[in-house]
Amino acid sequence: MIPYGRQTISQKDIDAVVDVLKSDFLTQGPAVERFEEAVAGYCTAQRAVSVSNATAALHLACLALGVGPGDLVWTSPVSFVASANCARYCGADVDFVDIDPDTVTMSVAALSDKLSEAAKKNRLPKVVIPVHLAGQSCAMEEIGRLADQYGFSVVEDASHAIGGTYQSEKVGNCRYSDIAVFSFHPVKIITTAEGGMAVTNQPQLADKMAMLRSHGITRDPELMDQPSDGPWYYQQLELGHNYRLTDIQAALGYSQLQKLDGFVARRTQLADRYGTLLQSLPLTLPVQPADTTSAWHLYVVRLMRDRIALDQRDVFEKLREAGIGVNLHYIPIHLQPYYRNLGFGPGDFPNAEGYYKEAISLPLFPALTDAEQDKVIEGLRLALEK
Numbered sequence: 422m423i424p425y426g427r428q429t430i431s432q433k434d435i436d437a438v439v440d441v442l443k444s445d446f447l448t449q450g451p452a453v454e455r456f457e458e459a460v461a462g463y464c465t466a467q468r469a470v471s472v473s474n475a476t477a478a479l480h481l482a483c484l485a486l487g488v489g490p491g492d493l494v495w496t497s498p499v500s501f502v503a504s505a506n507c508a509r510y511c512g513a514d515v516d517f518v519d520i521d522p523d524t525v526t527m528s529v530a531a532l533s534d535k536l537s538e539a540a541k542k543n544r545l546p547k548v549v550i551p552v553h554l555a556g557q558s559c560a561m562e563e564i565g566r567l568a569d570q571y572g573f574s575v576v577e578d579a580s581h582a583i584g585g586t587y588q589s590e591k592v593g594n595c596r597y598s599d600i601a602v603f604s605f606h607p608v609k610i611i612t613t614a615e616g617g618m619a620v621t622n623q624p625q626l627a628d629k630m631a632m633l634r635s636h637g638i639t640r641d642p643e644l645m646d647q648p649s650d651g652p653w654y655y656q657q658l659e660l661g662h663n664y665r666l667t668d669i670q671a672a673l674g675y676s677q678l679q680k681l682d683g684f685v686a687r688r689t690q691l692a693d694r695y696g697t698l699l700q701s702l703p704l705t706l707p708v709q710p711a712d713t714t715s716a717w718h719l720y721v722v723r724l725m726r727d728r729i730a731l732d733q734r735d736v737f738e739k740l741r742e743a744g745i746g747v748n749l750h751y752i753p754i755h756l757q758p759y760y761r762n763l764g765f766g767p768g769d770f771p772n773a774e775g776y777y778k779e780a781i782s783l784p785l786f787p788a789l790t791d792a793e794q795d796k797v798i799e800g801l802r803l804a805l806e807k
């Protein structure tokens with residue numbers, strides 16, 4: 422089966438991990454700091470805080486921004502559930518902003534309308550979490566302008582998007598946001614097995630996230646409420662978590678980061694090739710706004726359902742039977758039983774639900790060969806034939 426996504430691990434990556442295993446520190450050593458500085462440098466953010474996964478990064482981002490019970494957090498319904506769950510961990514309420522049916526990311530028009538309604542009801546969100554779906558940046562300048570106007574914070578869920586650009590600058594520079602979050606799960610652009618990173622230009626947010634990822638403990642005498650008892654002393658100031666990344670993972674991440682631009686270049690090449698070779702099929706292909714370049718985490722095609730004989734499920738099963746590991750990103754979050762139990766249901770976000778009935782993610786990863794890609798295209802052609 423050709424998977425939809427797969428990590429690329431080199432001998433250099435393996436050597437980097439083995440070096441850590443032979444060193445003094447398996448966790449909380451020098452590799453973590455080096456990886457953080459390298460990621461901050463890469464995306465030109467001031468600070469980077471590594472964590473055990475992107476879900477933890479989203480949670481810490483919400484906590485650092487003061488999200489708590491009674492607050493409201495908005496995100497896109499077309500995302501992985503973690504984009505919404507992070508607010509629930511803080512006891513906050515979640516709501517969704519429907520997608521733009523062309524870009525499949527949060528619609529700025531829908532956001533603007535929803536904000537103006539929410540302002541009338543005095544129920545504005547504390548944080549909005551736009552999701553750079555498939556590696557494609559949202560319209561951050563417009564979202565940033567609304568954030569200034571209505572006074573909410575912005576956390577970019579850039580789990581798919583390290584290596585992408587917006588307005589010719591790297592995603593994660595936080596020009597229009599407070600915090601951006603990356604995932605290093607194996608299917609994502611670079612991997613640390615499990616792992617994530619929160620980047621920000623606001624040192625106080627970085628310090629807060631760093632403290633909360635390690636139980637809410639500090640060893641900085643400046644932050645303590647009484648003089649130190651001695652060299653062993655630390656204080657727990659808040660209720661934090663154990664969300665640390667290990668040195669083993671950070672060494673892998675640092676090694677992977679050196680290949681990031683190469684990975685994105687190959688993903689882009691394959692995406693361009695899909696774009697050319699799928700042109701004549703009854704599919705809607707991904708849209709690339711002029712001011713962005715995608716990291717191409719996913720290549721999602723949408724079926725023109727009135728022009729094909731099979732339904733989405735049959736196309737899907739036919740491709741899987743042919744050894745092509747297609748997938749679907751994502752089941753709209755508000756249709757998950759957990760969110761239905763909170764009062765959401767079908768019809769709430771029609772563009773997200775319409776997208777869900779048409780979308781199929783095709784295999785896309787740096788090691789995918791042209792020959793394998795040709796097999797995917799041929800399988801799709803056969804499945805779509807009338």
Ligand SMILES: *Cc1c(COP(=O)(O)O)cnc(C)c1O
Nearest residue numbers: 474475476501503580604605606
């Ligand atoms: C993968 C993913 C996450 C969660 O990442 P983990 O590192 O697995 O916790 C969050 N949001 C989106 C959009 C993702 O794709």
